[in-house]
Amino acid sequence: MKSIQTKFIALILGCVLLSSAVIGGVGIFTAKTVVDEDSARIMNLLCSEKAQEINALLSRIEQSVNTLAVYAVGELDSVESLRTDDAYIDAYTQKIQSVAINAANNTEGALAVYLRFNPDFGKPTSGLFWSKTAQNGNFQEFVPTDFSRYSPEDVEHVGWYYLPVKNGKAIWMEPYQNQNINVEMISYVVPLYVDNVTVGVVGMDINYDVIREIVGSIRVYSSGYAFLTDKQANIMYHPEFPIGTSISSMGSSLRSVADELLNMGGGSYLFSYTMRDEARKLAFCSLQNGMRLGITAPTAEIDAAKNRMILQCVIVLTVFLALSLLLTVLMTRRIIRPLKELNEAAKKIAEGDLSIALTHQTKDEVGMLADSFQQTVNHLQKYINYINGLAYRDGLTGVKNKTAYQETVIRLEEQTRIGRPQFAVVVFDINGLKEINDTNGHDFGDMLIIDACKIICKVFKHSPVYRIGGDEFVVILEDADYQHYNELLVRFQGALEEFNQYARPDGQISVARGIALYEEETDLTFSDVFKRADESMYQNKAIMKRQKAEVKVTDRV
Known part of the structure; x- marks a missing residue:
C-alpha cells in the first residue's frame, strides 16, 4: 500500500518534470539558435572586416596605378x-x-x-x-x-x-x-x-x-585561421597547404564549399566540413581582386559558448529538479510527520517509554493532541535535565564535578593522539583546610571552599572549572585563556589578596596553584600534563608554608 507521502511526491514531481521538460527544451533550443546565429555573425563579421582591410590595400594600389595610367594618357x-x-x-x-x-x-x-x-x-x-x-x-x-x-x-x-x-x-x-x-x-x-x-x-x-601577412595574422577563437583562394577555388595562401591545392581535393566535404567559392557565395551563414577527422566551420567573402578570403575554426571552439550555455541550462534544470524534489519531500513530510510522530509516540507510551520529542506541531486538531503529548515530554525533559545536573555539577559549589572532569580528560586524551591541541591545566588547592575544619567546623570550611571557588570562577570565567576533590579544583585553559594564562594567574593573585583584605582573619583564604602547558614533545597523555601541574602546585604550597613559617618567626622576634 502506497503512503500518502508517496502519492504527494509522485503528483508534484510529475508536474515539475513535465514543466521542466517543456521549459528546458524550449530554452535549450532557443539558446542553441541564438548562439549559432551569434557565431555565424562573429565569423562573417570578422571575415568582412579583414576583407575590407585587404580591399583597402588593393584600392590604394589600384589608385596609384590608375593615377599613373591617367597621367600617361594625358x-x-x-x-x-x-x-x-x-x-x-x-x-x-x-x-x-x-x-x-x-x-x-x-x-x-x-x-x-x-x-x-x-x-x-x-x-x-x-x-x-x-x-x-x-x-x-x-x-x-x-x-x-x-x-x-x-x-x-x-x-x-x-x-x-x-x-x-x-x-x-x-x-x-x-x-x-x-x-x-x-x-x-x-x-x-x-x-x-x-x-x-x-x-x-x-x-x-x-x-x-x-597581403599574406594580413591574412596570416587573422586569428579567430583559439586555433582558427584565415586563407586565400583564387576564383577557381585553388589555394593562394594557407598555413598548411601549398599554393595551387584545389579546395575540392582536400576532402569530400569541401566540394560543396568549393562550389560556393566558384559561385562567389558566402554571407550570413557558415559552411560545415571535416578536415583530418576534425569538424570545422568556414566563412568567406570575395576580394576586389577576385580572390576569396576564408576564415575557419574547429566546430568545437565555435560551439564552446553554446555548449557552455546548454550545460548551464542542464545544470539549472538539474538544480531546479533537485530543489523541487527536496521541497516536495519537505512539504509532504511536514504534512505527514505530525501523524507519524503521534503514532510512534502512542506506541512508546503504550510500551511504557516516555522518551519522546514532538518536533512538528500543527494548528489543528492533530496539533491539539500533539500539544498534550509535548507537555508530557517537557515535564520529562525537565526531570532529565535535573538528573543530569546532579550527575555533572558539584553539589556544594555548583561548578563541574569529577564526572564532568573525566569526560573532558577523555576528550583531551583523544586530541593528543590525533592532533596538536593547545591547552593548559591549572591545579588549585586550599591550604590548611583540615585545620580550619578541625578548629571552626566543616560548615565554616565549606564556606571557605565556596569563597575560593567564586574567586577562581570570577578570574577564569571563560574556562571550565572542576572540583575534583574536597579542596582541590582544576581549570582547563584553551583558546584565548590559554594565550593569556600568565595574565590570568596574576589576576587571580590580585583577586585573592583583595578578598583577604576585607575578610576576617579566620576567613582569609590561602590557595596554592600550579600550572602546566601541554608539550607535544614530552607529554604523551593528559595525565602527564596534570602530573606536572600537580607537582607545580605542591611546590607552590611548600613555598607558601615556608613563607608563613618565616613570618611567624619574625613576629615572635
Missing part, C-alpha cells in the same frame, strides 16, 4: 608619333619615368613598375621597366621584356600585357614567383587606350607577402 600628344617616331617614344618614356618611379615608391609593397607600349608600335622592347633587386632595395632600370620572343598566347611570360588588353579593362594577375629576388608577387595592370586605339599597359608588381 601626356601622350600623338598616337601616330608612337607608331613612327622613336625619338618621341624615348622622350615620352623619360617624361613618364620619374612619375612612375615616384608612384612605385609611394605604393605599399611595390616591387616593380612598368609602362609597355603596343608591340605593334616601334621596337619590341619599347617602354620602361624599373624593379627592385631586393625587397628593401631601390628601384633600378631594366630592359623591358622583348615581345618578339613570345607568342601572344604565352600567358606565363606576356600574359600580363595581353590579358588586360584582351579584357579591355584593368586586371589583377594571379601570384607568381619572381626568380630574380625570390619573392612571390601579384600584379595590377591597366590597359591604355587613346581614341579606341590600344597604346599599351601600365602596371605594378606588388609583394604578395603584404
